[in-house]
Amino acid sequence: xxxxxxxxxxxxxxxxxxxxxxxxxxxxxxxxxxxxxxxxxxxxxxxxxxxxxxxxxxxxxxxxxxxxxxxxxxxxxxxxxxxxxxxxxxxxxxxxxxxxxxxxxxxxxxxxxxxxxxxxxxxxxxxxxxxxxxxxxxxxxxxxxxxxxxxxxxxxxxxxxxxxxxxxxxxxxxxxxxxxxxxxxxxxxxxxxxxxxxxxxxxxxxxxxxxxxxxxxxxxxxxxxxxxxxxxxxxxxxxxxxxxxxxxxxxxxxxxxxxxxxxxxxxxxxxxxxxxxxxxxxxxxxxxxxxxxxxxxxxxxxxxxxxxxxxxxxxxxxxxxxxxxxxxxxxxxxxxxxxxxxxxxxxxxxxxxxxxxxxxxxxxxxxxxxxxxxxxxxxxxxxxxxxxxxxxxxxxxxxxxxxxxxxxxxxxxxxxxxxxxxxxxxxxxxxxxxxxxxxxxxxxxxxxxxxxxxxxxxxxxxxxxxxxxxxxxxxxxxxxxxxxxxxxxxxxxxxxxxxxxxxxxxxxxxxxxxx
Numbered sequence: 001x002x003x004x005x006x007x008x009x010x011x012x013x014x015x016x017x018x019x020x021x022x023x024x025x026x027x028x029x030x031x032x033x034x035x036x037x038x039x040x041x042x043x044x045x046x047x048x049x050x051x052x053x054x055x056x057x058x059x060x061x062x063x064x065x066x067x068x069x070x071x072x073x074x075x076x077x078x079x080x081x082x083x084x085x086x087x088x089x090x091x092x093x094x095x096x097x098x099x100x101x102x103x104x105x106x107x108x109x110x111x112x113x114x115x116x117x118x119x120x121x122x123x124x125x126x127x128x129x130x131x132x133x134x135x136x137x138x139x140x141x142x143x144x145x146x147x148x149x150x151x152x153x154x155x156x157x158x159x160x161x162x163x164x165x166x167x168x169x170x171x172x173x174x175x176x177x178x179x180x181x182x183x184x185x186x187x188x189x190x191x192x193x194x195x196x197x198x199x200x201x202x203x204x205x206x207x208x209x210x211x212x213x214x215x216x217x218x219x220x221x222x223x224x225x226x227x228x229x230x231x232x233x234x235x236x237x238x239x240x241x242x243x244x245x246x247x248x249x250x251x252x253x254x255x256x257x258x259x260x261x262x263x264x265x266x267x268x269x270x271x272x273x274x275x276x277x278x279x280x281x282x283x284x285x286x287x288x289x290x291x292x293x294x295x296x297x298x299x300x301x302x303x304x305x306x307x308x309x310x311x312x313x314x315x316x317x318x319x320x321x322x323x324x325x326x327x328x329x330x331x332x333x334x335x336x337x338x339x340x341x342x343x344x345x346x347x348x349x350x351x352x353x354x355x356x357x358x359x360x361x362x363x364x365x366x367x368x369x370x371x372x373x374x375x376x377x378x379x380x381x382x383x384x385x386x387x388x389x390x391x392x393x394x395x396x397x398x399x400x401x402x403x404x405x406x407x408x409x410x411x412x413x414x415x416x417x418x419x420x421x422x423x424x425x426x427x428x429x430x431x432x433x434x435x436x437x438x439x440x441x442x443x444x445x446x447x448x449x450x451x452x453x454x455x456x457x458x459x460x461x462x463x464x465x466x467x468x469x470x471x472x473x474x475x476x477x478x479x480x481x482x483x484x485x486x487x488x489x490x491x492x493x494x495x496x497x498x499x500x501x502x503x504x505x506x507x508x509x510x511x512x513x514x515x
Contacts, residue, residue: 027087027101028067028122034079040068054127056170057111057356059436065103068123074200074208074234080124081232081499082206088503098498100505104228106145107172111356112471116175118505126174129234134159140197141240145174145233153340162243162339164195167346177236178227179466180412184246184283184305184342187403189239193224194407200235204499208234213408222490224410225479227466228507229487230494239407245309247316248342251332255289255298258327262287262300263370265323270365270398270420272322278402279318281308286397289374291381293390298381301393302327303346309336350391350429357440358427360468361447362399362478365420366459370396373424373450380426380446387439389431397423397465411487413463413479423465424450444472466508475508488512 024032024041032039040051042064051068055061071077084102091098105116106126117123126146132155133142141163143152149166152173156162164183166176181192189195198212201219211219219230255262266287273282283305290299302324306316313336319325337345350356363369377394384390399421404414414421426443447470454460462478469475476484487510491501501512 025066027083030083030086031067031069031080031122034083035069035071035076038070038072038076038080040070042067051125052117053353054125055105055108055117056352057350058353059113059355059357059433060108060111060115060117061353062433063113063117063119065117065123066120068125070125070128072128074129074202077124077126077129077202077232077234078206078208081202081204084122084503085204085206085497085499088499089497091503092497098502100503102504103506104232104504105506106174107148107170107176109148109168109170109172110175111350111358112469114471115506121505124232126232126234132156134161134240138240138242140237142235142237143173144235145172147173149173149176150340150343153343156240157243157338157340160243161240163238163240164189164192165238166192167343169344169347170352173236174233176467177238178223178225178233180225180410181467182284182397182399182465184307184339185241186284186406187278187282187400188280188307188406189241190403190406191225191410191412193412194410195239196224196236196408197239198237199223199233201231201233203231204495204497212237216494218486218490219494221409222411222487224408225412225466225483226487226490228504229500229510230490231500243339244307245336246339246342247306247309247313247334247336248345249302249304249315249319249332249334250345251302251327251329253300253327253329253331255300258300258329259289259298259374261323262302262327263374264367265327266396267365267367267370269322269324270400270422273398274365274401274420278400280403281306282316282318283307284398284400285324286395288393288395289377290394291384291390291392293385293388298378305342350427354429355431355433355436356427356429357443357470358425358468359443359447359470359473360423360425360465361450361454362461362463362465363422363424363450363454364459364461365422366454366457368457369454369459370422372453372457376446376449376453377426380442383442384428384439387430387432387435389429390439391429393425393427395423395425395427397425399423411479411483413483415480417463421461421463423468425465425468427468440470444470469508473508476510484510
């Protein structure tokens with residue numbers, strides 16, 4: 001076993017004195033009593049602050065829970081869930097309507113309000129469950145739900161292995177894998193969720209079960225994109241592959257000189273790559289236009305990757321034959337490096353402790369819709385030009401029909417898709433809390449305008465990449481009626497009393513009223 005070093009997460013809590021715990025709500029008192037050393041209360045000032053600040057975004061750190069529970073294994077998670085289930089049942093039977101009172105946090109990188117914490121609620125923090133255990137045959141690796149992808153890659157490097165996982169350093173294993181996930185290796189293996197061979201899951205009744213193709217297969221299927229709607233996943237068994245150097249190319253330029261040419265190159269590439277030009281070694285191109293407060297012009301950034309390194313270290317023929325190669329740039333670099341290094345190079349969407357948000361929508365590969373989305377981004381950036389410290393990347397990412405359905409079946413709703421799709425992602429960082437409402441409302445309106453503009457051209461699409469969704473978005477509306485029914489049926493079977501639909505506030509919920 002490769003045991004990850006726990007850094008930056010919650011530290012063991014000391015046992016609170018009776019004076020500090022006698023006024024606690026009964027379910028929190030029960031957590032303290034039954035999970036000694038695992039519950040961090042606000043009275044444990046230093047440990048509690050550190051635990052709160054494990055969340056990546058500053059606005060999330062400002063949401064203060066009643067306690068943070070940091071179990072060390074599935075058995076301790078089971079104890080915590082059993083206590084929360086009793087509280088949920090008591091609320092349902094009482095005069096007060098049942099409502100959310102706990103959340104689940106794995107990597108802590110999601111900037112959505114209420115995604116992994118809640119004011120005065122219980123946070124089940126999985127950051128101690130982060131071991132990385134390769135199978136003896138090297139075909140799979142079991143990873144704790146609280147691990148971060150970059151730590152997984154570093155540990156697997158020592159064994160000459162890697163996994164199909166996230167592309168940014170702060171991103172955690174749990175949230176990304178349960179919601180979908182895109183990897184540099186997705187053209188070869190599909191969505192990250194579709195590479196999961198099995199799951200260790202704590203159900204609402206506290207039982208610890210395995211979900212795989214042969215054990216609890218209904219649960220196994222819906223966990224591939226179904227989020228935290230069915231239980232708490234404590235470990236994932238993922239497909240592993242030999243680690244090998246990959247080629248990465250990046251370029252930067254003032255957008256004013258290259259925007260039209262870059263957008264055309266992107267459209268043309270997707271057209272070609274969705275038919276005869278598909279190459280399973282070519283990671284989806286990432287094209288960004290970046291507004292930076294204080295700079296006189298936007299920056300264009302392009303990121304390309306090829307997962308089989310060319311021997312001469314030059315641009316692979318696949319990328320040389322695209323319109324990307326002829327883009328003018330003020331800076332460009334390409335090199336062969338490890339998968340771990342490539343993830344570190346792509347970096348992070350925002351520094352830890354900054355105000356940050358994301359939102360997304362999806363369009364078809366229509367040149368007019370691509371251009372309209374860019375124009376709306378420019379208008380939005382102009383509306384936010386007074387926001388101090390604003391960094392606003394607007395990014396195009398591709399989903400190609402050549403890999404949509406690779407791997408195990410999922411519930412994302414793309415089974416019948418035969419055309420390329422484009423994920424549009426707004427990712428913003430800013431300085432002051434006083435601008436929170438302006439930023440969030442402006443971006444929300446911008447995404448709605450992009451949808452309207454795309455629909456006018458018949459280029460809209462219901463799928464929403466859940467990993468980038470704002471908390472107000474409803475990604476399950478785009479998963480298709482049959483997939484939604486599968487998830488609702490599984491929820492009724494594995495969580496009949498609705499603990500994870502009603503009691504758990506984080507994540508995107510199923511519309512059980514229509515089940």
